[in-house]
Amino acid sequence: MATHAGHVPHRSASPPKVGGAADRKATRTFRSRRVLPALVAALLLTAAGAAAATQVISTLIGRPVRIADQGRLTTWAATHGWDHWQTLAIAGGLMLLGALLLWAGLLPGRSKLVPLHGEDRDLLVGVARRDLANAAADAAESLLGVGKAGAHVKGRRILLTVRGAGGPALAERVRDAAQRRIDEMAPVPPRTVSVRVKE
Amino acid sequence: MDRRASRLNHVGLTLFGLALVAAGGLALLRGLGAWGRSRATEPVLTDTVRRYAAEHAWFWPVVAGVAVVLALLGLYWLLAQLRSHRLHGNLTMEPDADEGETRLSSKAVAEALESDVAAFPGVQGAKARLMGPRRHPRVQLNVSYDRGADTMALRDDIRDRAIPRLRAALGVDQVPAVVRLHLVRGGEPAEERRTVR
Incomplete structure (x- = not known):
C-alpha cells in the first residue's frame, strides 16, 4: 500500500468533507475569546476612570482626595511643552499601548482547541492542539522500527519528527500511519502531516 | 464558549485601542511640529485652557461625569469576563x-x-x-x-x-x-x- 512516489503529501482514500455549517460554528465556538487583553484593558479603563472621577468630584465638593498630587501635575503640564521628551515619551507610550490593544482586538487569536469535523450544529467537539499532535506521534510510534516520535501543530501542518533507521521508506510509512490517524479525527481545517526522520 | 463576551472583547479592544492610538498619535505629531514650531513648543496646559475651565461652571462636573461613565464601562467590561452561565440549583x-x-x-x-x-x-x-x-x-x-x-x-x-x-x-x-x-x-x-x- 505504501508506495514510494516522491513527497506528495498523503491523503486518505476518503478525506472528510469539512466546512459545513456545523464546522463553521465549531470554529467560532473554539476561537480564542481574548480574555487576557480584555481583562487588562478593562482594568485600565476602570482604574483610570475611577481615579479621575474621585479626584475631580472630591475637589468639587471641597474635600479633595489626593490620588495624585494635583499641584505638581498642573505645574508639570504648564511648564512642559509638547516637544519636551517627557511629553513625547508619554504620547509614544499611549500610542504603543493602543496599538497593542488594537492588535489583540483585530487578530483572530490562537485557540488551544482544534474543532473536529461534524455534521450536527448542536454537538461541537474540539480537541487540544497538543493532543492532536500527540495522536499523530502515537500513530508513528506504533509502527515497527520507529523509536521516539515528537509532533507539533503548525498552521495547517503537523510536523512529526521520528527516530528510526529506514530512510525515505520509513518516512513514507510513518506519514501514511499518522495521516490516517489524523484524518480519522478529522480536524477543521484538515491538517497535513510532514515527517522528518532522524537516524 | 460565550460568544457574546467574545464579541464584546473584540469591539472593546478595537475601540479602546483606536482611542489610545489617536490620542497618543495626535500628541506625538503636535510635539514633532506637524502643526508648526510654535504649537510644538507651547506648554501642554496653557493659560487659555485654565481660564476656560475656571470661567465655565459646567466644565469640571462634565469632566467628572465623563470619568464616571468611563469607569462604569470598564466595570461592565470586567464583569462580562467573570460572568458564568453555569446553571445552579x-x-x-x-x-x-x-x-x-x-x-x-x-x-x-x-x-x-x-x-x-x-x-x-x-x-x-x-x-x-x-x-x-x-x-x-x-x-x-x-x-x-x-x-x-x-x-x-x-x-x-x-x-x-x-x-x-x-x-x-x-x-x-x-x-x-x-x-x-x-x-x-x-x-x-x-x-x-x-x-x-
Missing part, C-alpha cells in the same frame, strides 16, 4: 398540566450525563456542566479519552445515546453540547501495540 421543568411542576437538580442531571458518558468505550473520565438560560439549557462536556481510540465513535455515542437521555430528562427538544476532548494515555490497545516492538 434546581431546574423547574415546564409543567405539562396545571397540577404543579417538576423540579430537578441541575447537579443530578450533570452527574447522570457524566456517568452515561464515562461508560462509553475509551472514556477515562467525564465532567459535565449545564449552562443557561434555564429554558434552553446547553451542556459543556470535558471528556478524557484514550489517545488511540476512535473520536468519531465517541461523537456517535454522545449524539445517539447520551444526548437523547439528557433531552428526555430535561424535557426539551434540543440541548446544544460542546465537547472538549483531552486525549490521555492508557487503555489496553496502546499497551498491546507497544509490546509488539
Whole structure:
C-alpha cells in the first residue's frame, strides 16, 4: 500500500468533507475569546476612570482626595511643552499601548482547541492542539522500527519528527500511519502531516 | 464558549485601542511640529485652557461625569469576563398540566450525563456542566479519552445515546453540547501495540 512516489503529501482514500455549517460554528465556538487583553484593558479603563472621577468630584465638593498630587501635575503640564521628551515619551507610550490593544482586538487569536469535523450544529467537539499532535506521534510510534516520535501543530501542518533507521521508506510509512490517524479525527481545517526522520 | 463576551472583547479592544492610538498619535505629531514650531513648543496646559475651565461652571462636573461613565464601562467590561452561565440549583421543568411542576437538580442531571458518558468505550473520565438560560439549557462536556481510540465513535455515542437521555430528562427538544476532548494515555490497545516492538 505504501508506495514510494516522491513527497506528495498523503491523503486518505476518503478525506472528510469539512466546512459545513456545523464546522463553521465549531470554529467560532473554539476561537480564542481574548480574555487576557480584555481583562487588562478593562482594568485600565476602570482604574483610570475611577481615579479621575474621585479626584475631580472630591475637589468639587471641597474635600479633595489626593490620588495624585494635583499641584505638581498642573505645574508639570504648564511648564512642559509638547516637544519636551517627557511629553513625547508619554504620547509614544499611549500610542504603543493602543496599538497593542488594537492588535489583540483585530487578530483572530490562537485557540488551544482544534474543532473536529461534524455534521450536527448542536454537538461541537474540539480537541487540544497538543493532543492532536500527540495522536499523530502515537500513530508513528506504533509502527515497527520507529523509536521516539515528537509532533507539533503548525498552521495547517503537523510536523512529526521520528527516530528510526529506514530512510525515505520509513518516512513514507510513518506519514501514511499518522495521516490516517489524523484524518480519522478529522480536524477543521484538515491538517497535513510532514515527517522528518532522524537516524 | 460565550460568544457574546467574545464579541464584546473584540469591539472593546478595537475601540479602546483606536482611542489610545489617536490620542497618543495626535500628541506625538503636535510635539514633532506637524502643526508648526510654535504649537510644538507651547506648554501642554496653557493659560487659555485654565481660564476656560475656571470661567465655565459646567466644565469640571462634565469632566467628572465623563470619568464616571468611563469607569462604569470598564466595570461592565470586567464583569462580562467573570460572568458564568453555569446553571445552579434546581431546574423547574415546564409543567405539562396545571397540577404543579417538576423540579430537578441541575447537579443530578450533570452527574447522570457524566456517568452515561464515562461508560462509553475509551472514556477515562467525564465532567459535565449545564449552562443557561434555564429554558434552553446547553451542556459543556470535558471528556478524557484514550489517545488511540476512535473520536468519531465517541461523537456517535454522545449524539445517539447520551444526548437523547439528557433531552428526555430535561424535557426539551434540543440541548446544544460542546465537547472538549483531552486525549490521555492508557487503555489496553496502546499497551498491546507497544509490546509488539
